[in-house]
Amino acid sequence: MPYISRRAWLAAASGALLTSCGRRAGSGFNGYALVATAGEESISITDLSNFTPFRQVPLGAAPSLVVPGAGASYVLTPASGTVHALDIALRRAASRKLADELCGLHVAAGTNRLFALAGGACELIAADPHTLVPQKRWRLAAQPVQFAVSASGWIAVSSGTRGILELIAPQSGQTTRRDFEGPIGEVLFRRDGKVLLVANYKDQALTALQVPSLEVIVHLPLAMRPDHLCFNADGGQLFITGREMDGIAIAFPYLPLEIEQTVLAGRDPGAMACSENPAYLLVASASGANVYVLNIDDRKVLGIVEVGQRPGFIAVTPDSQYALVLNEGSGDMAVIRLPVIRERLGNPAVMRGKAAAALFTMLPVGSRPVHAAIVPRPA
DSSP, X not given: OOOOOHHXXXXXXXXXXXXXXXXXXXXOOSEEEEEEETTTTEEEEEETTTTEEEEEEEOSSOOOEEEEOSSOEEEEEGGXXXXXXXXXXXXXXXXXXXXXXXXXXXXXXXXXXXEEEETTTTEEEEEOTTTOOEEEEEEOSSOOOEEEEOTTSOEEEEOGGGOEEEEEOTTTOOEEEEEOSSOEEEEEEOTTSSEEEEEETTTTEEEEEXXXXXXXEEEEEOSSOOOEEEEOTTSSOEEEEOTTOSEEEEEXXXXXXXXXXXXXXXXXXXXXXXXXXXXXXXXXXXXXXXXXXEXXXXXXXXXXXEOSSSEEEEEEOTTSSEEXXXXXXXXXXXXXXXXXXXXXXXXXXXXXXXXXXXXEEEEEOOSOXXXXXXXXXXX
16 A cells, blocks of 8 residues: 555545544544554554544654553554554653663553563563663573563463464562463453463364463363453453454353353454443455444344454444454445444344444544554643
8 A cells, every 4th residue: 555645634634634524523532543563663642532533642663552551652663673662632741762672562550660572682672661771681591472461460472383372470589480382472460360271283173271370261262363462341251263264262261260151253253342321343355345233131142243354353432332454455444333233223224234334434544554542632
């Protein structure tokens, strides 16, 4: 996709907003969407109160991730090994190179620490969230791919194809390791931090481990490779999508730890997100142009939203009013108004399916949008 100049971006966004004016009115969300546009080496910021462009922040390298924190938001540009901090005015306040390349970023709530993964250097790095100055580095057993941080401070690092899982306690330096017989993917802590859930690619299963011993609690076989994991709002259900099946596996991460059901939902399901009220699961068609909306309470597909090409990331506003879908193929962001889905289903004159879903507007955000964070407007 060619570069979109700010003038063209503003003009196109104005047209998109005018198009949305003919739809059911929405009050918007009092905040901003910070979108990492990998094809333009910048952050594209949209004002969600009126769904108009607010600002573009150039970074000098392609971003892959945006992470909100207390008083700042952080952007990862992996190829340059740099973390950028945006202040509350959403301007770049600081940038710091932490390694030759980075592959992950996380802000630990309550610990006043920012953590990054250095892929080539095989390191976990802790940095000051204000200055971005590195404070400590941990050597890892293998090249990291993905990591997760629990509310109690444990950090789990996945090495991907090497099948090595490491659990680190930053305060004490305690490290525990478990080797799997094949590749692993995403890792997630259960809400209480006492169980670690691992996407086990070799066994096509979800493996639950005790924290901090990493003893296996149970292997839960799946009908698909567990490429994507997503908790519902209260953490009581885990949704799994991946290769091998056009469906969603639903797991209970608390006792009993089990796969409760597998539901057919759309073609090539990929990225997911959940809203709290209404309790919906939104599932993107990884190779298509649709988002499927599943009612979490009764496990039924309510409708299909036609969005842009190759939707690869979904974020839901904290008030559960809107879902923002990033379309990497078409370089835009689809905005779905969630309450309208339920309202229209209550109307017998409206049929289920595509007519039941509520595409509020489409907004251009730039070439290859890959990740987004939603931040409230400062008081």
